[in-house]
Amino acid sequence: MACTYGFLSTHPPTQCGLATFNSALSAHLTKGGMRGGTVRVTTEGDDERSIPGVVHTWGPGRSDGWQAAASALDRFDVAIVQHEYGIYPGPDGQDVLPLLRRLTVPSIVILHTVLTRPTPRQRRLLEQIVEAAGAVVTMTGTARDRLLAGYHVDGAKVSVIPHGAADHTRVSAQRRLRPHLLTWGLIGPGKGIEWALRALALLGDLIPTPTYTVAGKTHPKVLEHHGEAYRNRLHRIGTRLGVSASVRYDPVYRDDASLSRLIRSADVVLLPYDSPEQVTSGVLIEAVAAGVPIVATSFPHAVELLTGGPGLLVPHEDPAALASAVRRILTEPGLAKDLTKGTAALVPALLWPAVAARYDELARSLIAARPSAVAAAMP
Incomplete structure (x- = not known):
């Protein structure tokens, strides 16, 4: 069964590590005509022109904010969310949390940072994000160990998938x-x-x-x-x-x-x-x-x-x-x-095709685990 992906992240032409990562991951997961689209997160001064592959822009000061972004992601089978403190609106980027809770499709949250000494708000926010997500990915075993040791989270949700690389x-x-x-x-x-x-x-x-x-x-x-x-x-x-x-x-x-x-x-x-x-x-x-x-x-x-x-x-x-x-x-x-x-x-395990295949496998496991009534309603 074809699986469609919605991505939530900064995205080119924004120049940052998350944007580059999301661009590469989305390109490999949607190869061969697979449907996908990015909800692009922008800040003041970012280029807001229409960009191929971007289905919605979550910009600063928008009154519909996370609600509209969640609605755009719900048009796909799985939402893949890049997480970094400060990317999303609100203190420590907290507006991503109600978005995750609003989603009706399974979500995979990729943690780009796991702090050893977070503020109390950062710690609680990350714990709630893990709770709201269908699955969580860290890119190193060190990050996974740090998450499980320093935060109250469900370890069964956490997978390690390496950061991808070009050949x-x-x-x-x-x-x-x-x-x-x-x-x-x-x-x-x-x-x-x-x-x-x-x-x-x-x-x-x-x-x-x-x-x-x-x-x-x-x-x-x-x-x-x-x-x-x-x-x-x-x-x-x-x-x-x-x-x-x-x-x-x-x-x-x-x-x-x-x-x-x-x-x-x-x-x-x-x-x-x-x-x-x-x-x-x-x-x-x-x-x-x-x-x-x-x-x-x-x-x-x-x-x-x-x-x-x-x-x-x-x-x-x-x-x-x-x-x-x-x-x-x-x-x-x-x-x-x-x-x-x-x-x-x-x-071989670090190249983007192999990394994307592991995300695809994780996404399909989330879809398969959904309640049968919900799964039956899927196209």
Whole structure:
């Protein structure tokens, strides 16, 4: 039986991790003519033009708000809801809760963040969201364990399905004359790029000296509230350290093909993130799928995926440790190959077709579990 999907999320042309994730997941779940549509969540200043695949827009200040969004999602067999604090209207995005309670179709809520130290309101809201959902997905075992240990939720509802990735191996790796270090994604405080610049300064004795690409626009929310203060600070740090000539800032939001070429040109992907809370990183998944060695700070998703795997872990805010790990990958014979040799076994389960198939299986299990009278009324 054909299954139709309604998605609730930010969505392109909005540029953020949730929008990119939702775009990829919806594209793969609706391949082959399957019907689906996105209820796009927007904020003040977002582009509100008509977008293919978007069946309704939940914008700021609309009096019908979550009610109209719920009605739009009820036209599909299953609603897939992306959850992140602050995406939806209301304190901590609380307006998503009455929407979930209003839905008459099964819902799958994907948790992009599970905090270890939530405020009391954040904790209670997430507990109520899990209660209202038909099923809940975390993208790492760490996030699931954190959810079950720190919140009063029904563990039987929670599944782990990894963040999807594109098949970057279809693109040939194009090595550069100098070792190429890469960080990409939306830029802003917390990305830890200042520590990577300091690490780069400690690698000046290598011959040839590495280059470092920082690819990505400034996060729209950061740009709105702080302008380019963080990026300007990075330029000042690079100048002070004498590494500016080796750093390339590439402030574009790339399509899949362009991103694949960039990732495959890297010798090392640097993820020097500051936060110890990050249980999901799409950039990390893409780097693993591309088969490029990774040096990352010990945020939870990196610890789970890289321990004994395709990368090296370092402490937060430690440029000497970053530099040492990069130096090892660039100079120790065979280390880069040893780090990534197990990637081939991991990648098939991380690619979008496999990830979408698991969501489809979960959705069909929810439909099958519905009361027979409701199921009989379905088209």
